[in-house]
Amino acid sequence: MAEVTGTETITGRFLMGRRRSQLTADDIAALEGSVQTVRSLPARTLMITAGERVTVSTMLLEGFICRYMDDREGLRQLVAIHVPGDFVDLHGFPMEMLDHDIATLGPVKVASWPHAALAKVMEGRPNLTRMLWFSTLLDAAMHREWIFRLGRLGAEGRVAHLMCELNVRLEMVGLASDGRFPLPLKQADLAEACGLTGVHVNRVLRSLRERGMLVFRNGIVEILDRRALATLGEFDPAYLFPDDLRKD
Amino acid sequence: MAEVTGTETITGRFLMGRRRSQLTADDIAALEGSVQTVRSLPARTLMITAGERVTVSTMLLEGFICRYMDDREGLRQLVAIHVPGDFVDLHGFPMEMLDHDIATLGPVKVASWPHAALAKVMEGRPNLTRMLWFSTLLDAAMHREWIFRLGRLGAEGRVAHLMCELNVRLEMVGLASDGRFPLPLKQADLAEACGLTGVHVNRVLRSLRERGMLVFRNGIVEILDRRALATLGEFDPAYLFPDDLRKD
DNA sequence: CGCTCTCTTGAGTTTACTCAACGTTCGTGG
DNA sequence: CCACGAACGTTGAGTAAACTCAAGAGAGCG
Structure with missing residues (x-):
């Protein structure tokens, strides 16, 4: 069970469960002190478009955000799903522009830092810099x-793997317990994350059920059989760099 | 045509074609000055295993290197193919260990930096730090x-897209011209990069030919029809952040 | 020369897709 | 309050894409 410590602060979930303890009190204070804005956004809101020049980076505090790319026919491929505590576009700081779109899934609360403020915060803080880079x-x-999931797993494995990943990530920030967590996705969204069609995802979900x-x-x-799901999805959480490295 | 400038030095191809000009002479000198070793390795050599603790990072100078993950049956999924000028495991610096294996494809020449040396080089050089992060x-x-390639494209599109990417990346470092470049892969390797079987890659290559x-x-x-291949693979090089942003 | 590795091709199977229809839920306006 | 429409989920039937298995061809090497 994840501890609740720090979730009252803005960056309380940042790197929670993954080396957060390596952040010093000064590092955290410096980050907290340079937040520009905290705001809420409704569901299904486009936040950033590919190619756009970005000058701020945003951390997700509550809710879910996805990143995706469009194919020629306008079909989307999700490339990331973010959970609270994630910086959703910190890569925009060194990159200056993004190669993909970013949009909310459900309603969210986010905090933003101007890149100039981030640069100043990192100056003389090699440890914090490295932790941000790490993230x-x-x-x-x-x-x-x-x-790997798309290249080597079949439809059921893909869905299983994604669900295992989200479960572990949400557990790390204290938002899932007993394999139960909210996920504001339609079956069609899940399909876009798994490289499948909506119809087929429906059949896969029925089978898993x-x-x-x-x-x-x-x-x-609701994950009812965590072990079976992990086996089906060939899931090993090591790639998430959890502090607590269980194999399940 | 890419310029040949700097290819005599160790880091001459680093970020070539993508913001290399933002590196100062001091940045480059500092990097060059802290190289620990330069060595050659034969083809098909395992360099790093997933989970291993890493304390040096390696830049590819000549040849090709791949990164991959194994599934339950030992089948590989390539997750990256590296060309000269690429740091193949700079992410090991903030991460301290890797979540995948790294191996040579053909014979290679590589240069290595101890992480401690990198930390020292970056100290007081925020610009260099940001460029390394960027890479x-x-x-x-x-x-x-x-x-995107695996999730949204069919077999022909996947192969086409990969070939377009490698062509652009090799052009950027002066190692491809007129759509012609060496690529020390077997059809089975290409299959592992595209989430296909070797047999099917064979059929795809025949069709493209x-x-x-x-x-x-x-x-x-040998790319004979660059435009057609880019169309088939829905390829747009913007994600490679080239200095020269052509749409082909 | 014979072995191994890679490439190639054919035939049959499996997986996931497409198209189409119907069900369910929920919100809205008559 | 009910009727309607819209969005999402569900199911069936047929199709297309990629897979598996198997066999043979070509190249390179000891």
């Missing part, structure tokens, strides 16, 4: 796992 | 494009 590399590690592994209904995921 | 985020951008788009034989790629 962007966690995204890259998840990207790699998604490549009938096999007693997972129920996903009304935006709530 | 790891280019990998992440390529990962995202690979997710018969359609006059691309020939891949004896480790040499």
